[in-house]
Amino acid sequence: MGTLSSLAVLAALLSFAAVGGAVDGSAEYDTSTDLTPAGADWNASEATKYWGPWTPARATWYGQPEGAGPDDNGGACGFKHVNRYPFMSMGSCGNQPLFKDGKGCGSCYKIRCRKDQSCSGRTETVIITDMNYYPVAPFHFDLSGTAFGRLAKPGLNDKLRHSGIIDIEFTRVPCEFPGLKIGFHVEEYSNPVYFAVLVEYEDGDGDVVQVDLMESRGPGGGRWTRMRESWGSIWRLDSNHRLQAPFSIRIRNESGKTLVANKVIPANWRPNTFYRSFVQYS
Template identity: 80%
Template sequence: MGVPSSLPSAAAAALVLLALLAGGHCREAQLDTGDLDAAGTENYNASDAAVYWGPWQKARATWYGQPNGAGPDDNGGACGFKHTNQYPFMSMGSCGNQPLFKDGKGCGSCYKIRCTKDKSCSGKAETVIITDMNYYPVSKYHFDLSGTAFGRLAKPGLNDKLRHSGIIDIEFTRVPCEFPGLKIGFHVEEYSNPVYFAVLVEYEDGDGDVVQVDLMESKTAHGPPTGRWTPMRESWGNVWRMDTNHRMQAPFSIRIRNESGKTLVAHNVIPANWRPNTFYRSFVQYS
């Protein structure tokens, strides 16, 4: 939702605040005003947000969706993750602007965030996961949180009061994701077939992010093992795809590279009898 540029800055800011408090999709949290950090003129540096347990950095936070919800109405978002109201997300998702979302390569990244300036803030750090894209930032780093995540920053009993603040100053630092009891997961996307294969990478413990995905077929069309990794293309969010001119031979192994340079391999994670719209889990080998 845009704000008419002819409005005085104070009135425009008030309209923006009302829009943010009303919830909706994080992409609607648009600012045209010049009194909130002139976010569009900032020099973004994604690497500043990639250091684990680095110095606490300044950011701003808003919230969207239902006050105690997971954010988007469909419990998904621009990363493609499913059921963000369930474990391991537990409604603690956030839209991130470009230095956090990183054209989808920041999907699944985990951050500790805290707020202290607002009187309703607890100062306690909470972990959030990047699950969506924020196209209209209000500062250099902008977390548009689910209503649940935003409320968790408050002192006991002051969740709603903090949410009514609309835009708050926070601090953040990158942390490894911790998903006890979960293996890496791959959701084979709808419309996948023997010559087109698309997969959503989910629940990656540790780094959380994915910067490259490669696929190895179990054998060639003529029988012998391939032993060759083929790069997949980033489709959107955390969905990666492969288009071929031959019928791919399953089972498939999948290799993932993180922003830190770590490589994870899930051997034969996609079985020979794989089906579209199906979720497969696997232990991984690190290198």
């Protein structure tokens, strides 16, 4: 999460409380709705799925005004080049109910803002790509500068960004990445007894709650071996034998859907390499 909102946002809230009105002296911060249930832990993990009704949240932004968020175009999910397709700089940090210890990485949400005078009211789709460590609401989207500006009326992008904290609504939606189904980036230090893979570009549900690997031959051939979540959307397998590729990878989503990418990692796989696959659903 970037410095603009993750650190300065707390100072903005204190400033607001002190003056009893606008965060920036001009745009009024709406407090008409208390979003905080009694005893709520804003970083508590929840199993709730958000498909359906619009839910109130708050949004901030970080990074460059027209940027993708993180300075390295990555984030706490481990995704690469979030400034490029399919992310197109429309990423967001999520606090724990959205990030879910990394299992929310890749989830897509439609968001909209209507209370700030600079808001257009139209919906935009954002993808969870990063972690929000300093939430200001039970559901807090810390958007890229690009995504935050897209919520504004034409010509008012900078004015809306100047508001700092805005009330929004969100709803979970399927990810739509035309031309992509799923991709796997074999991480840099992978070797015959340690295999780590970043799961990204998952069309559909977007999230990943479990990953399994099947070797094509050898001691683990023909059976699924459970991988462990390393961090973000990176999953790893520490093996007691030399792993025998090609590898098939099976993914389970939060909705319970299972995706299988058969022999997606070839026999001559290399670390720091991206492999793409069409998948079978079950």
